[in-house]
Amino acid sequence: MTRKIIIDTDPGQDDAVAILLALASPDDIDVLGITAVAGNVPLPLTSKNARIVCELAGRTDVPVYAGCDAPLSRKLVTAEHVHGKTGLDGPVLPDPTMPLAPGHAVDFIIDTLRNQDPGSVTLCPLGPLTNIARALQQAPDIAGRVQEIVLMGGAYFEVGNITPAAEFNIYVDPEAAEIVFKSGIKLTVMPLDVTHRALVTPHRNDAFRALGHGVGHAVAEMTDFFERFDKEKYGSEGAPLHDPCVIAYLLRPDIFHGRFINVEIETGSDLTLGMTVADWWRVSGRTPNATFMNDVDADAFFDLLTERLARL
Numbered sequence: 001m002t003r004k005i006i007i008d009t010d011p012g013q014d015d016a017v018a019i020l021l022a023l024a025s026p027d028d029i030d031v032l033g034i035t036a037v038a039g040n041v042p043l044p045l046t047s048k049n050a051r052i053v054c055e056l057a058g059r060t061d062v063p064v065y066a067g068c069d070a071p072l073s074r075k076l077v078t079a080e081h082v083h084g085k086t087g088l089d090g091p092v093l094p095d096p097t098m099p100l101a102p103g104h105a106v107d108f109i110i111d112t113l114r115n116q117d118p119g120s121v122t123l124c125p126l127g128p129l130t131n132i133a134r135a136l137q138q139a140p141d142i143a144g145r146v147q148e149i150v151l152m153g154g155a156y157f158e159v160g161n162i163t164p165a166a167e168f169n170i171y172v173d174p175e176a177a178e179i180v181f182k183s184g185i186k187l188t189v190m191p192l193d194v195t196h197r198a199l200v201t202p203h204r205n206d207a208f209r210a211l212g213h214g215v216g217h218a219v220a221e222m223t224d225f226f227e228r229f230d231k232e233k234y235g236s237e238g239a240p241l242h243d244p245c246v247i248a249y250l251l252r253p254d255i256f257h258g259r260f261i262n263v264e265i266e267t268g269s270d271l272t273l274g275m276t277v278a279d280w281w282r283v284s285g286r287t288p289n290a291t292f293m294n295d296v297d298a299d300a301f302f303d304l305l306t307e308r309l310a311r312l
């Protein structure tokens with residue numbers, strides 16, 4: 001059965017690979033729409049990049065909506081130091097010819113959830129959670145209609161990547177994250193604890209390049225670009241491919257491992273703002289609200305990704 005999803009995203013090279021993985025899997029995943037949010041780069045670029053990626057995949061039929069251009073109550077923090085000035089630095093890709101879909105991303109999320117059968121749509125946020133939180137604020141009734149939220153964000157044992165305590169997506173809009181984590185919606189979280197195990201080694205990147213088509217090349221060049229930052233920072237063999245973990249989970253949940261635990265978002269402290277306080281050892285007595293992943297079979301993940309990208 002195909003699973004209906006909305007991808008909420010701030011592309012970002014790893015967001016781009018996640019979108020490509022979903023679009024390469026039409027028998028399993030029906031992408032109802034892509035909603036862009038400000039994050040890695042400002043909204044005009046993320047909403048443009050999402051369309052560049054759809055065109056790269058030959059899928060101009062997928063509607064791309066522009067959403068919130070700033071976090072709920074904070075100034076936007078961006079990550080050009082990782083993703084480059086455009087957010088998609090690396091390959092040279094043409095500007096998109098497809099227009100943005102008319103209307104606001106938040107309205108699209110609300111309308112879709114109201115119009116589709118209850119429990120039939122999964123939300124896949126790959127950036128700051130602003131659009132999703134706004135939708136829940138504007139239309140609380142949609143919470144009961146979401147099948148599941150599978151998101152990339154947070155960290156516990158790996159601690160932070162944008163501050164010593166916080167992962168980027170949660171840090172950029174912690175108030176939005178708090179709304180999502182307290183929404184009561186079934187939540188599956190791909191934190192740095194798992195994404196830091198999905199490293200694009202040279203061998204794995206060669207496999208993308210060896211696909212011998214435009215998509216394979218573009219993906220190899222994207223990861224070539226953004227891995228320079230992580231390799232230097234972590235001394236690792238390659239960069240973590242964060243966001244594709246969300247889509248891979250929809251296709252192969254069996255290759256991920258985690259625990260159903262309580263996760264709270266720090267919104268008050270300057271020092272630890274945006275930290276995902278994950279009760280891994282179940283010591284708080286607080287009610288579990290999220291399946292928080294901590295491991296993935298990386299070989300199976302890259303085999304899946306390469307096999308699916310080959311289909312584009």
Ligand code: BDR
Nearest residue numbers: 012014015126168169242
């Ligand atoms: C997350 O932040 C962004 O830079 C990536 O696209 C990913 O969603 C990793 O912390």
Ligand code: CA
Nearest residue numbers: 012015126127
């Ligand atoms: Ca992202």
